[in-house]
Amino acid sequence: MQLTGITGNAGLLWRARLSRTGRGLAGLCLVMASMGVAQAQDQRDDVLRATLDNGLEVVIVHSDLAPVVTTQVNYHVGSSEGSEDFPGTAHAVEHMMFRGGPGLSKDQLSVISANMGGNMNAFTENDRTQYHFTVPADDLDVALHIEASRMKAIDMSESDWAQERGAIEQEVSSNLSNPAFRFYTQLVGELYHGTPYAWTPLGTRESFDNTTAADLKAFHDRWYVPNNATLVIAGDVDPQEALSRVQTLFGDIPEKALSERPAFDFEPVTARTVELATNSPYGSIYMGWRTPGLQDDDFAATQVLLDVLGSERGELTAMGYDGTALAGGMGGQLQPHAGLAMAVGVFPQGGDPAPIQARMREIIEQVTENGVDPSLVEAAKRRIIAEVDASRESVSGLASAWSDALIKRGLDSPQAMKAQYEAVTVDDVNALARRLLKPEQAITAVLTPETSGEPTSSDGYGEPEELVTPPDGPVELPRWAAHAFDNLDIPVSTLAPKDYRLDNGLRLIVQVETASDRVMLSGAIKTNDDLQTPPGKEGVGDILEGMYGYGSQSLDRRALRAAVDELGAEEGAGTRFGLVVAKANFDAGLALLAEHQLNPNFSEDAFNTIKAQNAQALPGRMKSPGFQNAYAMLGALLPEDDPQQRHMTPESLEAVTLEDIKQYFERVSRPDMTTMVVVGDVDPEQVRDQIERYFGDWQAQGAKPEVDYPAVALNQAGAFNTPDSEARQSQVTLSQMIDVDRDSEDRFALFLGNQVLSGDFASRLHQALRERRGLVYGVSSNLDLKAHRGRFNVSFGSDPDKVHQARELIIHNLRRMQNEPVSDSDLHRAKSILLRAMPLQASSYGAISASLLGLALSDKPLDATTKAAEQFVELTGDDVQQAFRAHIRPDGFVTGIRGPTAQ
Secondary structure: OEEOOOOOOOOOOOOOOOOOOOOOOOOOOOOOOOOOEEEEOOOEOOEEEEEEOOOOEEEEEEOOOOOEEEEEEEEOOOHHHOOOOOOOHHHHHHHHHHHEEOOEEHHHHHHHHHHOOOEEEEEEOOOOEEEEEEEEHHHHHHHHHHHHHHHHOOOOOHHHHHHHHHHHHHHHHHHHOOHHHHHHHHHHHHHOOOOHHHOOOOOOHHHHHOOOHHHHHHHHHHHOOHHHEEEEEEEOOOHHHHHHHHHHHHOOOOOOOOOOOOOOOOOOOOOEEEEEEEOOOEEEEEEEEEEOOOOOOOHHHHHHHHHHHOOOOOHHHHOOOOOOOOEEEEEEEEOOOOEEEEEEEEEEOOOOOHHHHHHHHHHHHHHHHHOOOHHHHHHHHHHHHHHHHHHHHEHHHHHHHHHHHHHHOOOOOOOHHHHHHHOOOHHHHHHHHHHHOOHHHOEEEEEEEOOOOOOEEOOOOOOOOOOOOOOOOOOOOOHHHOOOOOOOOOOOOOOOOEEEEOOOOOEEEEEEOOOOOEEEEEEEEOOOHHHHOOOOOOOHHHHHHHHHOOEEOOOEHHHHHHHHHHOOOEEEOOOEEEEEEEHHHHHHHHHHHHHHHHOEOOOHHHHHHHHHHHHHHHHHHHHOHHHHHHHHHHHHHOOOOOHHHOOOOHHHHHHOOHHHHHHHHHHHOOHHHEEEEEEEOOOHHHHHHHHHHHHOOOOOOOOOOOOOOOOOOOOOOEEEEEOOOOOOOEEEEEEEEEOOOOOOOOHHHHHHHHHHHHOOOOOHHHHHHHHOOOOOOOEEEEEEEOOOOEEEEEEEEEOHHHHHHHHHHHHHHHHHHHHOOOOHHHHHHHHHHHHHHHHHHHOEHHHHHHHHHHHHHOOOOOOHHHHHHHHHHHOOHHHHHHHHHHHOOOOOOEEEEEOOOOO
């Protein structure tokens, strides 16, 4: 389960905006459904809205992007309806909603949700709790059954709460291990003092210890009622039929009188400075102000102001390019009743934050006195409005756009926001900045990095004790789900990409999609710094990537960003590059991308700035717990001279020259190692001609380089601990090299077995470690298979005194995978999950692009997903057992613990 409304660690801000995945709409003429529906309103060609007699608001939006559907049940309740003494009540109820109820047991819920193979989760905010499914369209009825059952009633036994309390407290410990989160809790306490926003939705271990199951049930029964909920359904559905099923399943749930909502009487903010230590490699300065909320008349101007101040062309971001700071920028978080704006500056370990803080204050003062650049206001409006339209490019994103508009903004539709953004003027933004960004109302924090010590070897772990784990038998499902997952059908792909190879070797893949008028291009050059960097020049690849941030040879950084903004586009260059732009501007955007990608700015000033920043940041990075933990693991797994252990050092950085950067660029920037994927409403042949026009003259120099790591021997078992003085929880990774690569036949059986092991809420490790014992918040295992080597990992976080038991259970379950065939029920569920998840790879422009690009970069055929499905269907329980016996070594793990260890 997720928890939103929390800032993460700032780290270094990205120097280029990431391409944003959008969402999807299509046309469908609807007629109004009537039975049991109070009203249907605001009919559009693709939207059906209705309110049931019991007050449940329903919005159904059709999209034919993929055979996928998203359901989102939004309850108008969150941590605001809790109390300062019990701040995590809504969050705890969210967790308990996955424990089942009178009509649907916990085990049934886990198995059904897992079988659907989609994305199921929930999150708690200050003013909303949302439960969402993204699943194959055929499973809509099952998803609706689950949500209706949970709305009617859930179980709240003290024994179940005792188990779930352990898991939720591990989630709290994980967040409290992040110093940025600890600052955030202080920030909201200051900005929102005297209101329910003064505490985060997460809750505290102390409040959970004092919360009873009866308290949680009372909260559920008070707020989880149809007249306090909005159900959004988006995807490949017939809206009339979907509304009829909603009426059948939800229509008999009685409405209830709602309790009084809390008041929001915000008090004046008094400036204050907070100083904290951090385990980040870099220090951070935060300056925060309270802003209007999403339901305030100024919400549109607030979003535009935040975008302007965070612009790549803005002065805060410029601090990271002119050498004032390692990075800089502006972010924000807007909630219904209020929000916050936060400027950020990043400094190296041992560096002086004072000059950066002074520059941040100067920039804000200049904004309030002189106003903002009008061109940035227009660019921000174009970008934000494009985000609204981008909802058509993703099934789940489309549902989220409607949920956010209705619940968080109090509007009739996502499109209703566009007029408000379009109406924002420069004068509006400047007046808001003068009112908000006052130094006497700023909460400032300085997070200073501190070292914790080097990793040390530990005694390791002996032969695990014999643990008893109840066998996983078949779960009898309710009638409405009993046969929903009987068939293991090979999914029929909706993708039909055109695959081209230009004369210079560049590979172009084009997938036509008509859900949006935007086009998404994603590209990558196959490179490997560890294999391509000259000896003694480690760091040359990092500096090259930084050089792209300074623009091209004909357009400097600001000029390039201005040209991109003029198109309302998103663009970034490097070994991974991309473009998102309106169809009408695709050619112009492609011209900018080509100029940027093929002719980066190699100015002496840019090189000197980046090199100096890396020299400042590198010592802190090398001493940070994250870096030391990662390289201690690599050192234990790999031979001493393995290229994967190469990294930048002060000596290698000092040796790098600008000429080295240019020569490295010539070696790695090769069209015959490059793949581009274009998704959108385009003519593939026309796109090929455009790519040929702008990239056809690009030529490779010399023979193709080797970019795949060589095969490696299996590791010896070992254990180590990396100190982290700021961590409250132990982060544990069990890792081993395996004799399986991305082309090995046994990979299919291992992937299937890994699904049984940890792939879903019904999986063995999740049940053993979380559901039955509350030792962890989450546990995961994964196979990392490359061209010539493979690695198997298991990771979890827990209190130090729970680490040993959690690890023992993991080893026990791995031995079980080896000692007995996977049961028919487990095998069927794992196959169902993997097969039914495959359509989700076409559920957004971003997912389509990532899937096709990933296959191409792995030298896999573009129909490899279908071929994998055919392999999964044929596998037996004996096949999985034999694969785990042959390739997984329960006694061959390196166990790395970052953070505290049990005394």
